[in-house]
Amino acid sequence: MSLSSEVLKWKYENFLVNKNNNFNKQEILQILSPEDIDAAYKTISSWKNYSPTPLISLNKLNKKLKLNKIFYKDESKRFHLKSFKALGGAYAVEKIIKENDKKVISTATAGNHGRSVAWGSQKNSLKCKIFISEFVSESRAEVMRSFGADVIRVKGNYEDSLNECIMQSNKNNWQIVQDVAWEDYKLVPKLTMAGYSVMMKEISEQIKVDKISHVILQAGVGGMAAAMVAGIARYLDHIPQIIIVEPDTAACVLESIKTGKIEKISIEKESIMGGMSCGEVSLVPWEILKNSVHFCVTVSDDYISKTVKYLANKEFVDEKIIGGECSTPGIASLVGLSNDLEIRKKINLDEKSNVLLFGCEGDADEELYQKLLAE
Numbered sequence: 394m395s396l397s398s399e400v401l402k403w404k405y406e407n408f409l410v411n412k413n414n415n416f417n418k419q420e421i422l423q424i425l426s427p428e429d430i431d432a433a434y435k436t437i438s439s440w441k442n443y444s445p446t447p448l449i450s451l452n453k454l455n456k457k458l459k460l461n462k463i464f465y466k467d468e469s470k471r472f473h474l475k476s477f478k479a480l481g482g483a484y485a486v487e488k489i490i491k492e493n494d495k496k497v498i499s500t501a502t503a504g505n506h507g508r509s510v511a512w513g514s515q516k517n518s519l520k521c522k523i524f525i526s527e528f529v530s531e532s533r534a535e536v537m538r539s540f541g542a543d544v545i546r547v548k549g550n551y552e553d554s555l556n557e558c559i560m561q562s563n564k565n566n567w568q569i570v571q572d573v574a575w576e577d578y579k580l581v582p583k584l585t586m587a588g589y590s591v592m593m594k595e596i597s598e599q600i601k602v603d604k605i606s607h608v609i610l611q612a613g614v615g616g617m618a619a620a621m622v623a624g625i626a627r628y629l630d631h632i633p634q635i636i637i638v639e640p641d642t643a644a645c646v647l648e649s650i651k652t653g654k655i656e657k658i659s660i661e662k663e664s665i666m667g668g669m670s671c672g673e674v675s676l677v678p679w680e681i682l683k684n685s686v687h688f689c690v691t692v693s694d695d696y697i698s699k700t701v702k703y704l705a706n707k708e709f710v711d712e713k714i715i716g717g718e719c720s721t722p723g724i725a726s727l728v729g730l731s732n733d734l735e736i737r738k739k740i741n742l743d744e745k746s747n748v749l750l751f752g753c754e755g756d757a758d759e760e761l762y763q764k765l766l767a768e
């Protein structure tokens with residue numbers, strides 16, 4: 394089946410309008426301040442081998458979908474860590490150790506955040522303890538070990554690995570560097586978000602003439618999405634339609650936007666998009682997302698391997714793109730939304746639209762990437 398007839402069948406699962414939408418630049422920048430955002434850019438852009446990741450125009454896909462442009466931020470090229478998470482954890486490690494004398498860093502992770510924390514610890518000559526659940530692949534664990542971390546596998550899911558991390562860290566006086574916030578633990582997650590905001594700084598310089606009309610942001614606990622919203626407030630002079638995409642099995646942001654308060658959901662089935670399989674939005678991101686998001690959408694896992702293959706086989710643009718599982722939902726949801734004529738009208742998606750998508754990771758889990766390609 395040709396690409397054109399294939400993608401025109403894709404569907405999203407759920408769609409929700411945020412009735413509390415009221416984008417307030419000042420409120421957002423009170424939560425993640427311009428000083429924090431600027432400090433992160435100053436530090437990270439001075440790291441060895443720093444360069445902005447590519448912003449690729451998917452010029453075959455936009456023709457299929459009858460949109461003006463689709464920009465894809467390719468985070469597979471972020472340092473040698475293969476995901477945007479390289480910007481957050483490593484930056485938080487570097488900042489937080491200036492404020493205390495702890496010599497051991499710890500974290501719980503689905504993979505990419507831990508890799509970043511391990512790299513940051515290694516760069517700063519610190520020991521690193523990383524807690525992973527039974528759902529994190531051995532190939533991801535191996536990469537974290539290659540950055541010098543001790544990897545501790547915990548029975549159960551991500552939440553269990555985080556609880557074990559907190560327990561052992563309190564007992565041993567380790568510095569937790571987590572990308573999730575809770576009461577009394579907000580500084581480090583804010584630093585990770587400040588790190589992520591470098592992506593929006595780069596994008597604001599890469600998009601010269603076109604104005605972004607829509608942005609689709611993946612959410613796990615919401616840190617990346619909220620950091621991009623703060624980046625929009627900091628760097629853009631207009632507000633695009635902000636759309637959150639989640640796996641249909643882990644739609645914790647959508648459920649919270651629906652009721653206007655944080656809703657914890659139970660995950661019956663883990664999505665292949667492991668970094669996004671989260672049951673509860675984090676506190677700091679929620680404060681930013683609750684009024685700034687326009688729409689939420691969910692997608693099934695059905696389009697992951699197809700999207701990975703189409704990216705690799707130059708179906709969306711004349712360039713091979715290595716996109717892992719979490720880089721696919723932006724594309725899958727855009728295709729699904731765009732195939733629904735009523736939704737197109739509702740969200741003003743048309744031939745003038747310039748849509749921004751995030752290719753959050755490359756083949757960060759090499760084994761899974763090969764499996765998806767072969768499917």
Ligand SMILES: Cc1ncc(COP(=O)(O)O)c(C=O)c1O
Nearest residue numbers: 505613614615616617668719753
């Ligand atoms: C590649 C990738 N994309 C997206 C996310 C979601 O980010 P957040 O948990 O900040 O919402 C993650 C989280 O681990 C990830 O690893």
